[in-house]
Amino acid sequence: MSRLVAALSQLMERALVRYWKWRAPVPTPVWEWKTSLADNVQQQMNLIMPLADTTAVGRAKAVQMVAANIDELFTGLNNIGTVHSARFDLIGDNLCIITVYDGDHEVYIRDFISVFGSVFDAMIKVVADPPPSPCEDFPADFVKWVSTHEAFQVPGDLSLMFPGEQNLLNLSRDLILLLDDNPNVQIGRFSGYPALSVAQLRLAAGIEW
Amino acid sequence: MQGQDVDGLSGRLYDALLLDYPDHQEGTRPVHTVGIGATGYFVPSLGAREYSRAVQFAGATIAVTVRFSNGSGSPVEHDDALDVRGMAAKFHLGTDREADLIMITLPVFFAKTPEDFLGFARAGVPRFDPLPTWWDRLVDKLLLRPDPTRPDPHNPDDGSAGVLAYANRHASARPGTIAALMLVTPTSYARATYHALHTFKATNADGLVRYVRLSWEPVAGVRPIGGAEVPEDYLHQELGERLRHGPARFVLRMVVAGEGDDVDDPTRLWDTTRLRVVMGELFLTELLEDEDACERLSFNPTRTVTGLECSDDPILAARRDAYEYSCRRRGGTGCPVGGGGR
Numbered sequence: 001m002s003r004l005v006a007a008l009s010q011l012m013e014r015a016l017v018r019y020w021k022w023r024a025p026v027p028t029p030v031w032e033w034k035t036s037l038a039d040n041v042q043q044q045m046n047l048i049m050p051l052a053d054t055t056a057v058g059r060a061k062a063v064q065m066v067a068a069n070i071d072e073l074f075t076g077l078n079n080i081g082t083v084h085s086a087r088f089d090l091i092g093d094n095l096c097i098i099t100v101y102d103g104d105h106e107v108y109i110r111d112f113i114s115v116f117g118s119v120f121d122a123m124i125k126v127v128a129d130p131p132p133s134p135c136e137d138f139p140a141d142f143v144k145w146v147s148t149h150e151a152f153q154v155p156g157d158l159s160l161m162f163p164g165e166q167n168l169l170n171l172s173r174d175l176i177l178l179l180d181d182n183p184n185v186q187i188g189r190f191s192g193y194p195a196l197s198v199a200q201l202r203l204a205a206g207i208e209w
Numbered sequence: 210m211q212g213q214d215v216d217g218l219s220g221r222l223y224d225a226l227l228l229d230y231p232d233h234q235e236g237t238r239p240v241h242t243v244g245i246g247a248t249g250y251f252v253p254s255l256g257a258r259e260y261s262r263a264v265q266f267a268g269a270t271i272a273v274t275v276r277f278s279n280g281s282g283s284p285v286e287h288d289d290a291l292d293v294r295g296m297a298a299k300f301h302l303g304t305d306r307e308a309d310l311i312m313i314t315l316p317v318f319f320a321k322t323p324e325d326f327l328g329f330a331r332a333g334v335p336r337f338d339p340l341p342t343w344w345d346r347l348v349d350k351l352l353l354r355p356d357p358t359r360p361d362p363h364n365p366d367d368g369s370a371g372v373l374a375y376a377n378r379h380a381s382a383r384p385g386t387i388a389a390l391m392l393v394t395p396t397s398y399a400r401a402t403y404h405a406l407h408t409f410k411a412t413n414a415d416g417l418v419r420y421v422r423l424s425w426e427p428v429a430g431v432r433p434i435g436g437a438e439v440p441e442d443y444l445h446q447e448l449g450e451r452l453r454h455g456p457a458r459f460v461l462r463m464v465v466a467g468e469g470d471d472v473d474d475p476t477r478l479w480d481t482t483r484l485r486v487v488m489g490e491l492f493l494t495e496l497l498e499d500e501d502a503c504e505r506l507s508f509n510p511t512r513t514v515t516g517l518e519c520s521d522d523p524i525l526a527a528r529r530d531a532y533e534y535s536c537r538r539r540g541g542t543g544c545p546v547g548g549g550g551r
Contacts, residue, residue, distance in 0.1 A: 016353055038467030038482050157317075157478040159383040167377050168386060173353035195467070195484035 017180050024170075026177040028152060029161055038195040040103060042084060046151035047097040048184045049127040054093040062095050062126045069119040076115030081209065082108070082198055094184075095127060102197045109143045152182035153189075218323055218527060219534035225330035229368055230282030236539050237504070241295045243286045244278035244504065245398070245445050246497030249456060251300060253489040260419060260463065260486055261411040263516030265300045265308055272301040275493055276503055277398035277448065280313065288444040289434075291358070291394055296403040296425055296459075297508035298491070307543070309512040310461075312403035312425055314392065318475035319376075319385035323527035329382055332375035333368035381476045393433035397447045399457035399493070400432045407510065408472040408520040411463065420466035420520060422479065425491065428458035449496050456492040463488045473522045507536040507543035 084100040124130035131145035257266035280293030320326035376386035395401035511529035
């Protein structure tokens, strides 16, 4: 009985979300470029790429593709020189690249293309909606494609997320509608050493750069 | 002339706060009325002096008095109410020298000018707020709004609706109001994080000035009570019990402003990407036995020393005189700021 109630409740919620998306749509906020040095180190890129084949066979192909290119990936990440960390994960039916880096977002993506563009060309063969390839020939398309596949990053100050909202009681609805458009979201982030760049850390630790 | 309320602002701020607490008792603090004192010591970190030449960061252990409090101006203790908690710390720096750090469990304030705050305080006058009916709940469901909650389960008179309406009309009040909506009730005064709200200027021995914000983070970690049933004075009881078993410890963390951060506006959060420095650790070892002395003790957010000084935040400037005014109204000790009156 409780499962039936839960199912009916979810059905009603879906209908309400559709209604409110029509009645009071909420645009996904676009963040402005900031000039502070602290804003330009340890940036996050959470690239979520839906797999074309979500069976275990398709997932295994994605794992093998990353494993087969690990030297190219690690050497490339070392050569970029501004990467704090990079992870290649399968989460649900998605291939994910989750990285922390210093500097400009577009420059970072273009660095990716130049140091391991061929890995990306292999990678996009296993994703559901690939951009034009080879990516080296279509860098602008690739940058745009990456931007549309990044998890939306919720700001620490929630009041900045919906500046046009005139009634704070509606913020929870705004959030619901935002999540309906952006199912993948970065909710919070923590750094043990905020505001420090890869270069500063490697220099301080004496491990060369 | 400090604290003399030359333009009447301090009195107006004081009176506006009293409007929010009709049962306020003359002779007590207008807000954060119920409190408990503790004593201990502060040990600065080795790196603190790189950022501040203030005496409390020079290297020696400093005696400290702390008063924890509930935010309400009511004299009736309701530790279980969903309320802001306060932690006022006084660093005893030697003969007649003190520095205070006043922090609360909200990371941002509700107003960026004293006049704004007057409006905000007046909006928070409690009104009878009946429990929502099934119809109200249905409407909220259809509007995709959360279920309403009552901050103080004992009190049907509530200023939340007025505050919400004010924040809807004043963008600067929104971050603080949203933060207040997400408040939790801690299991202990020693298990909450407290923020100084305002920006201060930290100056090191080389004269390098940095704009900074400060927080006390509990070493035991943050823990809310959740839905647990607790006695109305459990925070007081718990602190005494805790200190009998060992010190309650807090780390003083300092965040350094980045380029473009608003250093005079306490309604604006800074991003978590800002440089964060450990300035030292506080050890609270025993309760303050003399409760009357604790209640008379004056704290002031502008009581600072060279090396950690006030920014130009207009709310901080107004608090200086408002706290002095309040101190005199209730016959407090330790005012005026810098006057050595005890």
